[in-house]
Structure formats: structure tokens, C-alpha cells
Amino acid sequence: MNIADLQARLRAFAAERRWEPYQTPKNLAMAMVVEAAELVEIFQWKTAEESLALDEATRVHLGEEIADVMLYLLQIADHCQVDMAAAVERKLALNAKKYPPLASGSGD
Amino acid sequence: MNIADLQARLRAFAAERRWEPYQTPKNLAMAMVVEAAELVEIFQWKTAEESLALDEATRVHLGEEIADVMLYLLQIADHCQVDMAAAVERKLALNAKKYPPLASGSGD
Amino acid sequence: MNIADLQARLRAFAAERRWEPYQTPKNLAMAMVVEAAELVEIFQWKTAEESLALDEATRVHLGEEIADVMLYLLQIADHCQVDMAAAVERKLALNAKKYPPLASGSGD
Amino acid sequence: MNIADLQARLRAFAAERRWEPYQTPKNLAMAMVVEAAELVEIFQWKTAEESLALDEATRVHLGEEIADVMLYLLQIADHCQVDMAAAVERKLALNAKKYPPLASGSGD
Numbered sequence: 001m002n003i004a005d006l007q008a009r010l011r012a013f014a015a016e017r018r019w020e021p022y023q024t025p026k027n028l029a030m031a032m033v034v035e036a037a038e039l040v041e042i043f044q045w046k047t048a049e050e051s052l053a054l055d056e057a058t059r060v061h062l063g064e065e066i067a068d069v070m071l072y073l074l075q076i077a078d079h080c081q082v083d084m085a086a087a088v089e090r091k092l093a094l095n096a097k098k099y100p101p102l103a104s105g106s107g108d
Numbered sequence: 109m110n111i112a113d114l115q116a117r118l119r120a121f122a123a124e125r126r127w128e129p130y131q132t133p134k135n136l137a138m139a140m141v142v143e144a145a146e147l148v149e150i151f152q153w154k155t156a157e158e159s160l161a162l163d164e165a166t167r168v169h170l171g172e173e174i175a176d177v178m179l180y181l182l183q184i185a186d187h188c189q190v191d192m193a194a195a196v197e198r199k200l201a202l203n204a205k206k207y208p209p210l211a212s213g214s215g216d
Numbered sequence: 217m218n219i220a221d222l223q224a225r226l227r228a229f230a231a232e233r234r235w236e237p238y239q240t241p242k243n244l245a246m247a248m249v250v251e252a253a254e255l256v257e258i259f260q261w262k263t264a265e266e267s268l269a270l271d272e273a274t275r276v277h278l279g280e281e282i283a284d285v286m287l288y289l290l291q292i293a294d295h296c297q298v299d300m301a302a303a304v305e306r307k308l309a310l311n312a313k314k315y316p317p318l319a320s321g322s323g324d
Numbered sequence: 325m326n327i328a329d330l331q332a333r334l335r336a337f338a339a340e341r342r343w344e345p346y347q348t349p350k351n352l353a354m355a356m357v358v359e360a361a362e363l364v365e366i367f368q369w370k371t372a373e374e375s376l377a378l379d380e381a382t383r384v385h386l387g388e389e390i391a392d393v394m395l396y397l398l399q400i401a402d403h404c405q406v407d408m409a410a411a412v413e414r415k416l417a418l419n420a421k422k423y424p425p426l427a428s429g430s431g432d
Binding site: 130135149 | 354357
């Protein structure tokens, strides 16, 4: 996935529709959490097991919600000059420090 | 950003911590919306203008929240066999059809 | 608003539809955040000023989303034996301690 | 729970801290979904069963999050002139029409 390319396309998309005035980081964050909740909605009444065995139509729907959240994340990062790939790598390093792996061979 | 590579690393990370039983798509969706709301929290009391002019510390914080949402999206896509890059392209095409661009030269 | 009465009606409503197996606190929490995000959606592209001057149709819509969140809160409190009125009073007291009022007469 | 009384107290609380400029319905909606997600966080790694058997400390924590969401709902309703009790009754009536009860005696 080419982040810079996607961000450029999203900027052009917004410009062609004159959406720029609406696309403040504050508003994009609100739109992002709305899409995040639409993703949650897919799973809200499902059991853990059912959530692991989605049918094809639900997987397509899920893909749309994942994409919606992703597209807003890309725009927030772009408008706030956050390097998304670097941020992801930095977070992975922080998580590795915060949650040390279990010792191999450790039992319960 | 190499999606498959990140997903493989996240799987290994979870395995090394024996987190797999917790990582159902249902639970990952909940964790994702929690991180999405932490991103919203950054902007909740800011004006639109302030949201466009974050200081460096806030941008670093924002990068962490963007990464957190992204990492859960990657895991949801992985566990549900959703091709994230394809889903993003498909959504961009749907959006282009749903929201036709304004005619160039059209005034207000 | 009579909390216990509303909770009893919601329990009867769920029973008459055989929804009880779905109404775990975990699932109700998911449904609640979905409704919370639908409330956010009303405001996502509005300016601060526009959010203060809703038209009648939007106020009716907002009332529905407020009610949806409220109804899930009532059910979560009921299913988890949380006394909602007491929890609200306790939180108000905590907030008063956490955020002391400005001294009267203090200027900027 | 006396809604009008709580709303009056919340208005006084905000005024004593000069928070009014921040408390637009848009901002309150954002703060509300942040609290809603903090409630979700309590349940994110719990099984359905565990979510039904919270220990005392978790129930206290849950009460705080329920109260936080409730307090923002009250403020949104107040600032937007939504009659919360009426909205709840109206929504219950709509739900009763939308989801007819199962016929008594109907088997599977």
C-alpha cells in the first residue's frame, strides 16, 4: 500500500468536490470514529466464534468498513503531517518494550 | 507500508505473548474503536483552527493513536481474510461513483 | 425519569423477543458505542456554531440517538447491578474534587 | 433521576470553571463517544461470561464510565433543547413498532 499516493488521491478527491473546508483534522477524527463504530456494529451481536467465521457477504461489508476507517486515518495523518509508516514502526517498538514476550518454555 | 509483513509480525507478536485466545475479530473490533476514540480525544476541546495547528508533542501523540488504530485494522483484516489494499481500492471506486465530482468551472 | 421502571420495561421488551442470550454486558457495550457514534455523526461536518443551531428535524434525530445511547446505558447498568443514579452522584462529587472551581473575582 | 436538576447543576459546574466556550454540542458529542469507548474498554478482552460476572472493583469502574456517558448525554440534550425523557419514551414506542414481539407460545 503506497501511503503517499493514496493521500494524494484523497486530497484530489476532496478538492474536486470542494470538501476542503469540511476536512479539518477535528472533523476527520469524528468521521473516523463513526466508521470505526460501523465496523464494531458488524460484530455486536455475534459470538466470539461467529466473529471468526464470517460469510462472504459479511466479509465484503467488513472490507468496506476497514477501508473507510483506513481512508480517514490516511487523511488525518496527511493533514497533520504525521508519517504513518514511521508512526506504526515506532508503536511496534514501544509495544515490544511495554509487553515483553513470555520466556520460551515457560509453562502455565 | 507492507501490509502482509506487518500482519505477520503482529501474529508473531501475539503468539509470543500467548494472546491468540483474546484476539477474536469481535475483541479486536472493540479494541480498535477504543483506540479510535483516544484519537478523537486529542481533538475534543480544540477548535477547528487549533486542530490544524498541532504542536510537536501532540503530533507525536496523534501518531501513536493513528498507529494503534492501524495495527488493529491490520489484525482484523488478517484474521478475517480481508485483502486490505483491495478493499481500499474498491472503496475509492465506490466513493467516486457515489459522489460525482463537481463540474469544473461551475460557480456557486 | 424512573430508572428502575425503564429497566424493567427493557427487560420485558427483550424477553418478549427472546433477545436475552444476545444481551450480555459485552454486547450491550458494543451496541452502546455504535449508537454513541451515530450521535457523533450528526455533528461531524457541522461547525461549532451550526451545532448550536440545529433545525427541528435534526433535533428530532438527535433525540433518537440520545435515547438509543440512554437505553443501552440503562440495560448495562441493570445487567451489571450498577445503581445508575448513585453512580452519577458519585461521579459529580469526584469531578468537583478533580476540577476545583475558579476563585470568584479571579481575572484572566 | 431528576433530569432538569442534573442539567442545571452541570450548567453551574461548567460556568464556575468558565468551560462554556468549550461546551458546544459538537465538542460534547466527541467527549461523550470518548467516554462510551472507555466503557467498551472494560469489556474488550472479556468473554461474554466474564462480562456477566464483574468483580466489585470493575463494577465501580463501570459505574464511573456509565456516569460519564450519562453526564455528557444530559448536557447535549440540555444544550440542544431535547427533552430527554420524552425522547426515551418516543424511542421505546418506535422500537415496539419496529420489532414486534414474538407470538406467545411460538416454538422454534
